[in-house]
Amino acid sequence: MGNISEKALRDIALAALAGLLAAAIWMAFVTYNHHEEGDGALMRFAVDHHLGIMVGLVLVSIVFGFASSRFLYARLQESRRASRGMLDVVLLFLSAEERTVVNYLVERGGETTQAEISRLPRMTRVKAHRSLQKMQEKRIVDLVPHGKMRRVVLKEGIRGVLIEGER
Numbered sequence: 001m002g003n004i005s006e007k008a009l010r011d012i013a014l015a016a017l018a019g020l021l022a023a024a025i026w027m028a029f030v031t032y033n034h035h036e037e038g039d040g041a042l043m044r045f046a047v048d049h050h051l052g053i054m055v056g057l058v059l060v061s062i063v064f065g066f067a068s069s070r071f072l073y074a075r076l077q078e079s080r081r082a083s084r085g086m087l088d089v090v091l092l093f094l095s096a097e098e099r100t101v102v103n104y105l106v107e108r109g110g111e112t113t114q115a116e117i118s119r120l121p122r123m124t125r126v127k128a129h130r131s132l133q134k135m136q137e138k139r140i141v142d143l144v145p146h147g148k149m150r151r152v153v154l155k156e157g158i159r160g161v162l163i164e165g166e167r
Helices: 008-031 042-048 050-093 094-108 114-118 126-138 156-166
Strands: 111-113 140-145 149-154
Touching: 008 042, 008 050, 042 050, 050 094, 094 111, 094 114, 094 126, 094 149, 111 114, 114 126, 114 149, 126 140, 149 156
Parallel strands: none
Antiparallel strands: 111 149, 140 149
C-alpha cells in the first residue's frame, strides 16, 4: 500500500464510512417500519436484534474512522519529516544569509517583502539585496516589483515541497 496516494486513501476511508452510515440508516428504516410477520428468517433476526446491530455498526464505524485517521496522520507525519529533510539538504548549499531568508520565507508561507528580510537579525539592506539576487540567480525565489517595494516569493516547486510539508 506504499504507492497509494493520501487522497486515494482518504477517499476510500470516506466511502467506507459513508457505506457504514448508509447501512445504519437502512437498518433503522427497515426495522422501525417493518410490521409484517411473514418475512424470512434474516428479516426477523434483523427486526428482533436491530438495536444490537445498530450499536455494532456505530462501533465498527468509530473503530474504522479512528484507524484510518491514525494511518493518514502517520503518513502526514512521514511527509513532514521528508520535506524537512529536503529543506535541510537545500539549506546545506546556501550561505548563512540565504539560509536565514529561506527559513523566514517558510515561516511566512513562502512570501514576504525585501524590507522585512532586511530587518532580520544580522541582516542589513545590502546583505538582503545581495542574498536575494543570488537566490534569484539560483532560481530559489522570484523578486516581484510591488510599487516601491519588492515582494520575495519562493518558487512554486520549492514552495510546494517546503510549505506544504510544514503544515
